[in-house]
Each structure stands twice: as structure tokens, then as C-alpha cells.
Amino acid sequence: MYTLGVDIGSTTSKAVILEDGENIVASSIVVATVGTAGVEEAVKNVLNSSKLELKDIKSVVATGYGRMNYDLADYKVSELTCHALGVHKEFPNVRTVIDIGGQDAKVISLAANGKMTNFVMNDKCAAGTGRFLDVMANILNLQIDELEIEALKSDNPANISSTCTVFAESEVISQLATGRNIPDLVAGICKSVAIRVAALAKRVGIVEEVCMSGGVAKNSGVRNAMSKELGVDIVFSKNAQLMGALGAAIYGFKKS
Amino acid sequence: MYTLGVDIGSTTSKAVILEDGENIVASSIVVATVGTAGVEEAVKNVLNSSKLELKDIKSVVATGYGRMNYDLADYKVSELTCHALGVHKEFPNVRTVIDIGGQDAKVISLAANGKMTNFVMNDKCAAGTGRFLDVMANILNLQIDELEIEALKSDNPANISSTCTVFAESEVISQLATGRNIPDLVAGICKSVAIRVAALAKRVGIVEEVCMSGGVAKNSGVRNAMSKELGVDIVFSKNAQLMGALGAAIYGFKKS
Ligand code: SF4
Numbered sequence: 168m169y170t171l172g173v174d175i176g177s178t179t180s181k182a183v184i185l186e187d188g189e190n191i192v193a194s195s196i197v198v199a200t201v202g203t204a205g206v207e208e209a210v211k212n213v214l215n216s217s218k219l220e221l222k223d224i225k226s227v228v229a230t231g232y233g234r235m236n237y238d239l240a241d242y243k244v245s246e247l248t249c250h251a252l253g254v255h256k257e258f259p260n261v262r263t264v265i266d267i268g269g270q271d272a273k274v275i276s277l278a279a280n281g282k283m284t285n286f287v288m289n290d291k292c293a294a295g296t297g298r299f300l301d302v303m304a305n306i307l308n309l310q311i312d313e314l315e316i317e318a319l320k321s322d323n324p325a326n327i328s329s330t331c332t333v334f335a336e337s338e339v340i341s342q343l344a345t346g347r348n349i350p351d352l353v354a355g356i357c358k359s360v361a362i363r364v365a366a367l368a369k370r371v372g373i374v375e376e377v378c379m380s381g382g383v384a385k386n387s388g389v390r391n392a393m394s395k396e397l398g399v400d401i402v403f404s405k406n407a408q409l410m411g412a413l414g415a416a417i418y419g420f421k422k423s
Numbered sequence: 424m425y426t427l428g429v430d431i432g433s434t435t436s437k438a439v440i441l442e443d444g445e446n447i448v449a450s451s452i453v454v455a456t457v458g459t460a461g462v463e464e465a466v467k468n469v470l471n472s473s474k475l476e477l478k479d480i481k482s483v484v485a486t487g488y489g490r491m492n493y494d495l496a497d498y499k500v501s502e503l504t505c506h507a508l509g510v511h512k513e514f515p516n517v518r519t520v521i522d523i524g525g526q527d528a529k530v531i532s533l534a535a536n537g538k539m540t541n542f543v544m545n546d547k548c549a550a551g552t553g554r555f556l557d558v559m560a561n562i563l564n565l566q567i568d569e570l571e572i573e574a575l576k577s578d579n580p581a582n583i584s585s586t587c588t589v590f591a592e593s594e595v596i597s598q599l600a601t602g603r604n605i606p607d608l609v610a611g612i613c614k615s616v617a618i619r620v621a622a623l624a625k626r627v628g629i630v631e632e633v634c635m636s637g638g639v640a641k642n643s644g645v646r647n648a649m650s651k652e653l654g655v656d657i658v659f660s661k662n663a664q665l666m667g668a669l670g671a672a673i674y675g676f677k678k679s
Contacts, residue, residue, distance in 0.1 A: 331549050
């Protein structure tokens with residue numbers, strides 16, 4: 168039995184086809200465009216690569232920011248529920264999920280059975296979200312995926328005293344003007360994200376194992392900084408960005 | 424007897440020469456530059472226009488963000504104290520001062536005798552400060568002093584749902600792209616500042632009369648929006664930006 172999970176985020180759309188609630192047979196991540204074009208492309212991609220048709224799919228479950236506008240879904244389920252399901256599948260021992268998305272950050276506490284027991288969320292402030300990294304990459308003239316490479320070159324992260332994206336941007340510009348090197352600046356930027364999200368995480372309480380998910384988790388600079396800030400190891404999967412979509416597909420399986 | 428007050432802010436330096444703690448004989452506002460060049464120019468300006476020399480000045484008092492680096496000062500006094508003194512001189516009936524500066528916002532409660540009884544401050548978040556307006560003026564290709572003119576043309580302020588400067592910027596850009604007119608956008612931007620600072624003001628409690636000071640208070644769009652948000656009249660002086668420097672000069676008089 169196949170189920171399809173789609174996660175319609177603010178900056179990317181993700182789709183996962185799951186077989187019998189167990190195996191990912193196809194996945195796709197597409198940069199969001201206007202309306203539902205992004206998610207439609209992601210769904211087309213997973214159907215193509217799995218050689219399935221929509222009629223072969225038992226249940227379609229949508230999650231994420233844009234789920235309400237996606238009419239194909241049999242169920243529309245909150246990101247928190249889907250993230251918890253996805254992460255528990257991938258890492259059964261994880262008790263704390265730190266998910267940093269394009270425009271928000273959430274920290275979810277899980278019980279041993281994978282049920283969500285608590286969460287905190289920031290979707291009001293760009294600091295500590297992917298948007299902070301976008302702004303900084305832009306002023307440093309770097310692509311988002313170059314940040315990780317630069318951060319790894321530094322052993323002396325620049326100190327960025329402002330949490331606020333706008334004030335931190337000015338600090339980075341002026342440190343750049345006084346000749347601070349890019350790797351140290353990028354490492355400082357990653358550290359700033361980690362400090363902001365760690366403060367959020369401490370509000371729910373950190374119980375190990377801790378995993379990171381969401382697009383920003385792909386950046387090892389942020390993962391390493393987060394690990395230092397929290398004083399714990401961080402579990403990470405190459406499917407980190409797919410957790411919501413995976414969880415949605417699992418939800419569909421459970422309902423079928 | 425002459426006293427000199429200087430207010431070294433993040434974006435402008437202000438200087439006031441006061442005669443006998445009563446009459447402003449000269450004032451100057453200079454856009455801040457590197458180090459103390461801005462305040463030195465402001466002081467030169469007030470000495471020139473008053474035809475006084477430094478030796479004629481009984482006491483020099485510095486306030487504001489940059490006061491610690493200003494060696495000429497006989498006293499260095501907090502912005503809050505100086506603002507309270509300046510405002511109470513100009514408006515003896517004012518009990519609540521809302522000061523929006525280039526990078527911060529503060530709300531000060533005064534007793535009937537002008538003494539500060541309480542305050543709240545935001546210097547962490549660019550929203551609800553002059554910096555928010557700078558960012559918005561920049562994307563609309565307007566000068567800061569054009570914002571007021573545009574806001575006055577609107578009777579239907581655009582709704583900006585995000586408080587965060589970064590997210591609000593995206594909203595304004597996308598509303599601009601869909602053809603929303605500039606006056607409505609600017610009025611919405613002024614309203615956003617007012618909402619943010621009104622929330623801060625409500626934390627100390629609003630007691631009338633309420634006055635606005637600081638550079639942002641010069642913008643009637645923000646003053647009108649603030650008046651609507653708080654449901655009170657707002658007192659305003661053309662010297663609004665000089666309150667800190669005036670209070671510093673008064674402090675010098677009292678100490679002499
Ligand atoms: S602190 Fe900065 S990034 Fe955060 S809400 Fe305020 S303006 Fe936005």
C-alpha cells in the first residue's frame with residue numbers, strides 16, 4: 168500500500184511516497200513558487216520516479232504552512248504532528264526535535280512512543296530561522312549551501328552581539344569592512360542561529376537524543392554550533408528536510 | 424550662565440546651549456559619522472551660532488549611546504534622566520514620554536514633578552524603531568522625510584501582518600508588486616511602528632498627557648497612528664529630537 172505525504176513549507180515543497188508505512192520509495196524537494204505550483208511539481212516528481220499513478224496512492228496527506236490550499240489531500244495535518252511521526256520513524260530514540268525552517272523554528276519534545284508531549288515555536292522573528300541565513304548569505308555574496316563550506320574553515324567564529332537580523336546584518340557589514348574573513352563571519356552567523364534556537368529549546372527542556380531537521384539542519388555549521396550551545400550530540404539524517412512529508416505519509420498509512 | 428548638553432545617538436548627534444537653565448540659545452542636529460566627529464561638529468555649530476566659546480560654558484553634560492567616548496563632558500548622564508528633564512521643561516504636564524530613536528524605543532513615566540517613575544525600553548529588535556522606517560523607505564525608494572508626506576495622502580493604510588522588520592519587508596515588497604499604492608503602504612508602515620511601540624507603552628501604563636520625542640516623532644504619520652493606537656492625543660514639539668540634549672544642559676545647570 169502506498170501513501171503520499173506532502174509538506175508545503177514557506178520556501179520549499181516536499182513530497183514522499185511511502186510503501187506500507189515503512190519504505191520511502193520516492194522523495195522530492197522543490198523550491199516553492201507561486202500558489203501550489205511547487206507542490207504539484209514535487210508530487211509529479213515522486214510519481215514519475217516511483218512509476219506510480221495517483222490512483223495507486225491509498226491516501227494523500229498534506230502538512231506545512233500551505234496545506235490548507237492543497238485540495239488533493241485526504242487529510243490536512245499539523246506540521247508538529249507530522250514532524251514527530253517522521254522523526255520517530257527515522258530515529259526511535261530521539262526525544263527532542265529541533266526543526267529550523269525557512270521562516271520559523273520549532274522545538275518538539277517526544278515521549279518514548281513518539282507522541283509529542285510539548286513544543287515551542289518561533290514564527291514571528293526572522294532571527295534563528297532560515298531567513299536569517301538568507302539575509303546574511305546575500306550580504307556576503309554566497310549561496311546558501313556555501314555557508315557550510317565556509318563555516319568549516321573557521322576556528323574562530325566572529326562575535327555577533329545583536330540577535331536581531333537587521334542589527335546583526337549591520338554588524339556583519341561593518342566587520343566585513345574592517346577586514347574580518349568570510350569563514351569567521353559565517354561561523355559567527357551559524358553560531359547566532361544556534362544561540363537563538365538553543366534559547367527556544369531550553370524552554371521545553373533538552374532530553375537526549377536530540378535531532379535536527381528542516382532545511383537549515385543540512386548546514387553542518389549550524390549543527391556543530393547547536394551541539395556546542397546545548398552541550399549534546401545532534402543526530403541528523405540526510406532526510407532531515409523530509410521529516411514533515413515522511414510523517415504525513417505515515418499518518419496516511421495509519422489512517423488507512 | 425551657559426550650559427551645554429550633547430546627546431550622542433546611534434544615528435544623530437545633538438547639541439543644545441542653554442542660558443540659565445531656561446532658554447535655548449543654540450541647537451544643532453548632525454548625522455552621526457565615525458567616532459566623535461558628529462558630536463564635535465554639533466558642538467562647533469552651537470558655539471558658532473551662539474557666538475560663545477567653550478570657556479564661556481559652565482558645564483558640559485553628555486548623554487546617549489555614545490556618551491562614554493566623549494571626553495569633554497563634565498558629567499555623563501543616562502538618556503532616560505535627560506529625556507525626562509528635557510520633556511518636563513518643555514511640557515510640564517506630560518506624564519508619559521514615548522521616544523523613538525534610530526535604533527531603539529523607550530517609554531518613560533514621569534511624576535508631576537518631572538521625576539522618572541518607570542520605563543520600558545526596546546533596543547534589541549529593529550521593529551518599532553527608526554531602523555524599521557529606514558529599511559522600508561529604502562525598498563520604497565523614498566527619503567525618510569518623504570514618509571510623512573506619503574502617509575498623509577492615505578486614508579486606507581495597508582495591512583502589514585508581520586511585526587518583524589524582515590518579514591514585514593517581504594510583505595511590503597509583495598504588496599508593491601501587486602500594485603498597492605505608496606501612500607497606503609507608507610501609512611501601513613507608520614501604523615506598524617505605532618502598534619509595536621504602543622504595545623511597549625502599555626506595559627508601563629499610559630497616563631496623559633502623552634508626548635512623543637526622538638527623530639521618528641517628527642513623522643506625523645507615526646504620531647497620528649500612535650494617537651489612534653493609544654486613543655489619546657499626542658503632544659509634540661518641534662524640538663522633539665533635542666529633548667535628550669536639552670535635558671543634559673538642564674542637568675548641567677542644576678549641578679552648577
Ligand atoms: S528582533 Fe529583528 S529579526 Fe527579530 S522580530 Fe525584531 S526585527 Fe525581526
